Amino acid sequence: MTLSSLSRANTASTLIRISAALYLVYYYLSGSRSASFNLALATCIALGILLLLALFIRQGHKWAKWVLLGLLLLTITPDVINLPATFKTNIIAGCIAIIIDVLQISALVLLFKKDKEGPAAEDTGAL
Numbered sequence: 001m002t003l004s005s006l007s008r009a010n011t012a013s014t015l016i017r018i019s020a021a022l023y024l025v026y027y028y029l030s031g032s033r034s035a036s037f038n039l040a041l042a043t044c045i046a047l048g049i050l051l052l053l054a055l056f057i058r059q060g061h062k063w064a065k066w067v068l069l070g071l072l073l074l075t076i077t078p079d080v081i082n083l084p085a086t087f088k089t090n091i092i093a094g095c096i097a098i099i100i101d102v103l104q105i106s107a108l109v110l111l112f113k114k115d116k117e118g119p120a121a122e123d124t125g126a127l
Helices: 005-029 037-058 063-089 091-112
Strands: none
Touching (some): 005 037, 005 091, 037 063, 063 091
């Protein structure tokens, strides 16, 4: 069974929204009580961008997958670098960070996956 491009977009949009919700949980688990205003503002902006991308992807805009790819390329390296420190301070926050990245990568794979072309229609009535 293969998913249609519309159902893949809807699934990717849902994965992005789940990752946005987990990002908010990650923010609170990783020491939000001592966080600065700039970090809180950056978190709100990141959540807004993720939710807008999820909306545009669900509406079928093709450019949104390229924006998601660019954002993921920009954010995956710092996540990987900071992962050992995150695990040292809070193991649950580290696991959530990994889950967020996996969800976003999965959404990206769904968006870039090509449709399989079906077999050509054959005339079975005439020989």
